[in-house]
Amino acid sequence: MKPTPRDPDPLEHEPPLEVRRAQEERLRAVWAAPRGWRYWSEVNNTAVGIWYTATAFLFFLFGGVLALLMRIQLAVPDNQFLSAEMYNQVFTVHGSVMMFLFAIPIFESIAVIFLPQMLGARDLPFPRLSAFGYWCFLLGGVFLSGSILFDAAPRGGWFMYPPLTSSYQPGIGADMWLLGFSFIEIAAIAAAVELIVGTLKCRPPGMRINLIPLYCWYVLVAAAMVLFAFPPLIAGSMLLEVERAFHWPFFDPRGGGDPLLWQHLFWLFGHPEVYIIFLPSVALIAMIVPTFAQRPIVGYSWIVLAAVGTGFLSFGLWVHHMFTTGLPGISLALFSAASEAVAIPTGVQIFCFIATIAAGRMVRSVPMLFTFGGLATFVLGGLTGVMVALASFDFQAHDTFFVVAHLHYVLIGGAVFPIIGGCYYFFPLLNGKKLSDTLGRWAFWFLFVGFNVTFLPMHFTGLRGMPRRVFTYPEGLGFDTLNLVSSIGAFVLGIGVAIVAWDIIRPKKKQPLSARNPWNAGTLEWLPAMPPENWGVRSIPEIDSRYPLWDQPNFVRDVDQGRFYLPDAEEGWRETIVTTAIDAKPVQCLRLPGPSFIPFWAAITLGGFFILGTFHWWVPALISGVVGIGVIWYWLWVGTAPIPEKVNKDVGLGVTLPLYQSGVPSVGWWAMLITMLAVFTAFVSLVFAYFFYWTIHEDFPPANSPGPGVLWPGLAAGLLLGAWAATLLARRYNRADNAPAFYITMVAGCGLALAGGAAILAGPWLTGLEPSTHVYPAIVWLLAIWTALHAGTGVIMQLYCLARRARGRMTAQHDIDIHNVALFWHFVAATAVITVGVIAGFPLVK
Amino acid sequence: MTDVHESRESLWRLIVSPTIWAVHFLLCYITAAIWCAKYASRFGTLGPVRWLIAGYTVAALIGIALNGFGALRRHRFEAKSVPHDEDTPEDRFRFLGFATVLLAGLSAIAVIFAAVVVVFFRDCR
């Protein structure tokens, strides 16, 4: 065995007091939040994370009020409390709000707050991206939820099945759903990119992949799932919106479309979504349990197995939402099998928690109470999940209140209880005050009893024949009493939520500060003194253990006295350390951008594109979109990859790190790669749509349709591959500092890309494919437009590189811009080749 | 001699087995779906589909076994046992090996679960 170099130790001696004071002053100044109205330009993860969480919680309360309205309506048979129209809006908005405006955002917002703290990082790698995500979320969320006050809300169910939502619901409700949530999903993907890069690249030195807190494993998996789960829905929403706006018949059987395609795309998102909600919540349990068992988790590797395994298997379940659509039995059976298999990793993690409790000495506390309540509830939901996963049973249970009961057991047990428990656990880290134990207990019992009284009877309501999504029911079918009991329970549950809300907002001025690390936890997020400072960690520690606060001697003292890395902000920059993905060796001192309103304006202008589009005001929408692109250009221009005043920086303990990185070691490259994986997944969904149409039609492409021909698409592929090659060459010339060659190849690249984009559109245009007549021309057009848009975006990026080099913001050494653009062009090239292969090549093969 | 240096390590190895499961699963589904939609009638026989699925399954299980047994050696590197929680490249090496073994096990079970369906279905009903 080779001897490995020993990790650096913290400074042996305490730095002199005045040095420490001066360091603290500088850190405090750099990390201070702006004051007054400029506070809203803050981008630091703690501030943004708290806004994000608070907003998501408000949406939760809003969704809860909608649920109570539904329960009032269903309390007695033939009730007139809500009209049918209103009830349908209420249940649509309830489901949509809880899924898109509460469950997903709260996972991301909690991670935005705590991920950097658990990783001993000062912030996430792209603080402005988090702020942008937040503003998008707020804007889109308010727009969507507000619509119900104007009786204009979507009313097609949160699943939005066409043709109901395509041809039978005029009005802007459905457009609002499709465009508004696509906008919010883009923000969610942005946050996912940030969380993945944060977990892989912004760990403290020494925190090898076998030492990272379990929470981070879960977040890594969940964020990766977002990348592959959301794009199919975005692609589907795009198809449905295009059908609504321009009558391209993607889901309309009269034009060769098929409503089932939407169900495939929707549930390809919808089922992983459940686990995207569940995993980060159970991750909170994975942090709470070791703390209150006062010992390390038992079965760390098993939990990693569970998280990663669930992440994969959850993509093989989507058809179990379509068991009654008449698909061949063998298809149903395959999905039944995967749906049973996914219960195995879920069981594993629950037993890891039980084993940890068994092997430790449990301390009683409110977070543990919620943990137990959550597990008890979730296990029951999991068991009914195993039941509905069997297609034969689901033939009866599907679309009944049995499923309503099941999904609430899973989501409230698997997400809401752990999140409230996490709230009681982590609250001191927000402002130094604990929540009330007494109120916490009261809240728990109201929630737990109320929940079970509401949802346990629903299993029987459903099996006794009550379908979901009905605004009323007749008397005497055997579910009158059950419904009344559920409605009463819902209000008990509501009281529990109200107690939690009160405990959070009640004034705590007079309450003494919490002790530091009040629960005696072992992980890094518990380092801060009370109340916490904005800088996150005083110095970034060297990690030797999964539970450094328990295992590393004098750890808190050494961090506090700045004996570790980056104890200072000499140059007045917000900084954190970038490390390698596996062994967390430091590779860069990353300078982070400070407060700015740019993310806010970017969200407003891009949001304008979607919101104005909802009203079919195409011109203002387009203007808003173009301005949005301008804002983003400006954002990148002034805010990213500044050339540092020196090459390297001494970060302490004898470690000197570069201030600039490009290519694979940089965080920007990873962010681009991950984003493009998501974009590419959306593209694959469109290609899937093409072949889906092939399977359902005897004759596809239809014999009488000319198709886009071979000439123009072939030419387009050639031109775009040329543009790709030119971009790669330009990168090489830039590195070689051969400016003339760089400019020539890059300009040539632009030209080729523009010509390629035009050529791919010329195919369907010149052969006269009319997209509103049949689904074949429609899907060909859509693939061509998708590719052309990629080429167009590629041109903007090429122009950006030209401008950066011309203005000296990109040089031979400082070339992250062109590295990332080249990476983007790899994906454009792949997209072009596949598109051409499909639209021009497949008709030949066939 | 085993090299535990970071540059020889890859996180992708962790997800080889679940990826094999995913490919196996999709192949089974797509093969059956295309056969029943394009080539067989409503209650037509599954014919070659069952043999194809059996073939996919054998191939997938071999792939998972290779990945799993390789990882098992990593897990047992220098005969240390769990919890693999030391701050050394060796323990990181063992940990990734062990997690890979576990994922291989889960993937194998999931592949077998999927393959079981051909026992029960002989036609496209």
Add this chain to the structure above:
Amino acid sequence: MAVTPPLAVVGPRTSLGLLAFALLAGCSGRQSSLEPAGRGAERIAELFWWMSGGAILVWGLVAWLTFSAVRGRVAKHTERQARLYIIGGGAVFPTVVLAALLVYGLGMMPPLLAPAPAGSLKIAVTGEQFWWRVRYIQADGSAPVELANEIRLPVGEPVEFGLESPDVIHSFWIPALGGKMDMIPGRRTRLVLEATRTGTFRGQCAEYCGTSHALMAFPVVVLGKAEFARWLEQQRAPAAEPVESLAQQGRELFFLNGCSACHAIDGTAARGAIGPNLTHVGGRLSLGAGILPNDREAFVRWMAQTNQVKPGVLMPHFGMLPPEELNALAAYLESLR
């Protein structure tokens, strides 16, 4: 005050209590999958009870393990034992149980999806916003017998339903007889049901299909074979001529007000195909797709307040007609038995 009692004590007690309660609450299971009257429903209900028993056992086991983990003294649980928990309880036990369940569940599927034997009764049902068009296919190839919002079946015979929709997705579900099947525009799905006892049941649309999704139901009557044959024969016959003068007047009004543009009454000039066929509407068990009783008052209410009774319905209301005309119309429709 212990932390775990909520799981270990309150949970099961609550669930068992509610279970008993749910079983006692009302015996009017016309729409209940737990009081089966069909081959498929019987099998699925049996599966449900077995799985529920198993689920309660597993839940109790997990709760008990958690409880003992909290209560146990540290010395009792070494790390090694804790690992056995994970491997035994977390990995092996679920794998074995799930594998067994999967094999059992998959084994049930082929019979549930089996085609009806050749020569079985075939009924084409179309789900439309928000009612059911029902066509009994004639074995001799003659025009099918069309009715609406009511299905009658012979006991003990597999019946094949061919399911379609011209507008949005609906789902055809008679819980007492068996599982549901979606009706998807552009596709034709099938469902085979076999009633095992006579009686009157209720079916309902199970896929959200728009404003009045909740008001899209239908009575299902399972008859003895001879009785069923008589009923079908009677449905095949054209409409009876009205005898009562009020009804005769109603017949005039029916054509005068253009009702025949949408509704067909076999044996008359009314051939509309947009709305339900009314040939024997007076003999059906309910009006408005399972939401109103079938009497004169209900007919009047339906025609005068169509949109209040069933929001979003396609049929225009005829509230502008004077009450006596509505009454006459109702008398005519009621006479169509």
